[in-house]
Amino acid sequence: MTPQDYAHNFAQVKQRIKQACLQANRDPNDVSLLAVSKTQPATAVAAFIALGQRAFGENYLQDALPKIAAHPDATWHFIGPIQSNKTKPIAEHFDWVESVDRLKIAQRLSAQRPTDRAPLNILLQVNISQEESKSGFLPAELINAAQEMALLPGLVIRGLMVIPAATDDMAAQRQAFAQVRALFEQLQTTLPQHPIDTLSMGMSNDLEAAILEGATQIRIGTDLFGARVKC
Numbered sequence: 001m002t003p004q005d006y007a008h009n010f011a012q013v014k015q016r017i018k019q020a021c022l023q024a025n026r027d028p029n030d031v032s033l034l035a036v037s038k039t040q041p042a043t044a045v046a047a048f049i050a051l052g053q054r055a056f057g058e059n060y061l062q063d064a065l066p067k068i069a070a071h072p073d074a075t076w077h078f079i080g081p082i083q084s085n086k087t088k089p090i091a092e093h094f095d096w097v098e099s100v101d102r103l104k105i106a107q108r109l110s111a112q113r114p115t116d117r118a119p120l121n122i123l124l125q126v127n128i129s130q131e132e133s134k135s136g137f138l139p140a141e142l143i144n145a146a147q148e149m150a151l152l153p154g155l156v157i158r159g160l161m162v163i164p165a166a167t168d169d170m171a172a173q174r175q176a177f178a179q180v181r182a183l184f185e186q187l188q189t190t191l192p193q194h195p196i197d198t199l200s201m202g203m204s205n206d207l208e209a210a211i212l213e214g215a216t217q218i219r220i221g222t223d224l225f226g227a228r229v230k231c
């Protein structure tokens, strides 16, 4: 991939966001783009920073750390599965964690967030398709868990993240996203004193459906960076 390829992909994804917002009667400025740079080299991150991109998503701690060190002014979101023995470096190096999927992880992130940094922004991951293999809170347990996490001083709850079961059927995509949006609104009502403003849903394959159902952040890897390098 050349810088020209990245510029082309970037313009195309921006255009898809604009088009979906037009269809949804939404302001494109209300949908932020998270560039998912997992497995990609620091040079690819640099190319997108040169294009004006600021927020990057990473799934693997060891893969992410050198890129964060090279670009400390970008905003870094951890979006992968979290093992409890990795919470400390995650709490130290990231600005957001979108894949909080159990209370114990939230407690550790809060306790390990350095006190000289702002509280860590977190999203609760929802297992909306209720797949055995997927991480995330089940819809029925989400609100109780959020109420407990709201008491943790090192964190700020900002909203929800979801990866629904993969499907090319847009009606099915929209149905899953609509369920997450309903939970998001329930969370806002339950925790009115918290800045719950981020609904992270939609990837390369389903960003249009997500925007139509109210996503405020989409997470795009493949359609920006090309196919992933094996990690």
Ligand SMILES: *Cc1c(COP(=O)(O)O)cnc(C)c1O
Residues within 6 Å of the ligand: 036, 038, 059, 079, 080, 163, 203, 204, 205, 219, 220, 221, 222, 223
């Ligand atoms: C890899 C990944 C993405 C990006 O997926 P693409 O289909 O490559 O756009 C988004 N969110 C999460 C949580 C991911 O792990």
